[in-house]
Amino acid sequence: MAPYEALYGRKCRSPLHWDDVGEKKLLGLELVQSAREKILLIRKRLKAAQDRQKSWADKKRREVKFQEGDFVLKVSPSKGVTRFGRHSKLNPRYIGPFEILSRVGEVAYKLALLPELSSVHNVFHVSLLRRYIPDPSHIVQHEPLQIDRDLIYEEYPLRIIDHKEQVLRRRIIPYVKVQWSNHSEREATWELEEDMRARHP
Numbered sequence: 361m362a363p364y365e366a367l368y369g370r371k372c373r374s375p376l377h378w379d380d381v382g383e384k385k386l387l388g389l390e391l392v393q394s395a396r397e398k399i400l401l402i403r404k405r406l407k408a409a410q411d412r413q414k415s416w417a418d419k420k421r422r423e424v425k426f427q428e429g430d431f432v433l434k435v436s437p438s439k440g441v442t443r444f445g446r447h448s449k450l451n452p453r454y455i456g457p458f459e460i461l462s463r464v465g466e467v468a469y470k471l472a473l474l475p476e477l478s479s480v481h482n483v484f485h486v487s488l489l490r491r492y493i494p495d496p497s498h499i500v501q502h503e504p505l506q507i508d509r510d511l512i513y514e515e516y517p518l519r520i521i522d523h524k525e526q527v528l529r530r531r532i533i534p535y536v537k538v539q540w541s542n543h544s545e546r547e548a549t550w551e552l553e554e555d556m557r558a559r560h561p
Contacts, residue, residue, distance in 0.1 A: 366402055369395065424486055426469055431457040431492040434471070434484065457492040515540045517560055521548050 364372040369391075426432060433454035458471040467486045522537040534553040539545050 361398070361401065361405075366398060369398070421487075424489070424491070426460050426463075426486075426489070426491070428460055428462060430460045431494075432460060432469070432471070432489040433457055433492050435488045435490065454490060515542065517541075517556070521545065523553075524550070 362372065433456040436451050436453055436455055458473060461470045461472050461482075464470055464483050468483050469486065469489065470483050473480060473482050517538045518541055519539050520536045521539055524535050524537075526533045526535060535550045536553045536556055537548050538551050538556065539548045
């Protein structure tokens, strides 16, 4: 049944039916009975659609419970939404980890957010949280930095990880992949071999 028919009790007159100008008039008991039948039909179809959507939602729903003191990751907002001061399609999928302070009701938890997120409400539904599994690579090792008197901090190359050559029409440009001091191997950068020889002979 079309929404127009459900609202007005008759089919919408399209350009194909403009010649049919007469309208059926229902009076008294017939009108009440017809409206009741259509309302029951609409409710039945809405209930079927809701049950179908609920069955699909229940397949993805999971029973997750956290304890106070656990650490969780917060699911980032959907695309196009500016939340937590971030707005970019390259944002990480999860942010955190955040410590759980307490449980609020059956399906919500209160988190200890960072000071820069003080404007955000700190109670979240369990569907927006993911359990955080500690990883030693997530811990940043702080090492003392050597700063010159003129407050200049200079990084130096630790080692060359890889080589490659970019072939152009008339020449070949060699590159080297360099791991820098105070950086992990994953943060290595590609540099021109000629520049590296000039700066660090």
